[in-house]
Amino acid sequence: MNDSIQIIPFTNLALAFIPVAVVIAIIWKWQLDYKDAVYAICRMLAQLLLIGYVLTYIFASDSALLVSSVLTIMIAASSWIALRTLSVPRQALYLISFISITFGGGIILLLITQFILELQPWYMPNYVIPLAGMLFANAMNSVSLAGERIEAELNRGLSYEQARIIAFKASLIPITNSLFAVGLVSLPGMMTGQILSGVSPLIAVRYQIMVMCMLFGSSGVSSALFxxxxxxxxQSQSQLKQT
Structure with missing residues (x-):
């Protein structure tokens, strides 16, 4: 297979923003908050361009301390973002979110990198950072869905036990749908990237199986702990609203 990947010129890359512009136009036409979408796109662009340079430096540095610092920043940021849909002040729940994402994503990252991939050294940045990014982002989404749903169910007057079951089930919907669709409807990003870079599909499939298992695990563990x-x-907040 071809061992090189085609480089996208910036002029060609600009064409990818055509469907983005179409969606933003629809948002504006339907009198929705188009500024939020524009901000999100601009932020995505800035963050990805910046991280491209940062990762180039990190991959070349071969520093365990630097990789550990990046992982800490990932967890800290994802723990904060996960709480943005809740009415409770983020500061009040941040430690809970941080613990949930750290445990749910961190333990699985340790399992993947040290016992499945057996990385030497343990902090190989070109493996650890991309895998950590997938794990912590997935745990973040799961915690966010669980938090938003359990708050809504408690506000409806359900008991904590009933609300927890509904919220946990809701938090697993995205990853469960992905499990059903992978290989049939979609070829996930990691597998697609490996195939485009010339890796045999049979090898790429093994990595994707590993990824799907770790994402399902991080979703379930993080949301359950949260x-x-x-x-x-x-429960305290719900009681205050009722009085």
């Missing part, structure tokens, strides 16, 4: 630790705070 829903367990958040019990007292959400």
């Amino acid at each position: 829903l367990t630790l958040i019990k007292n705070k959400l």
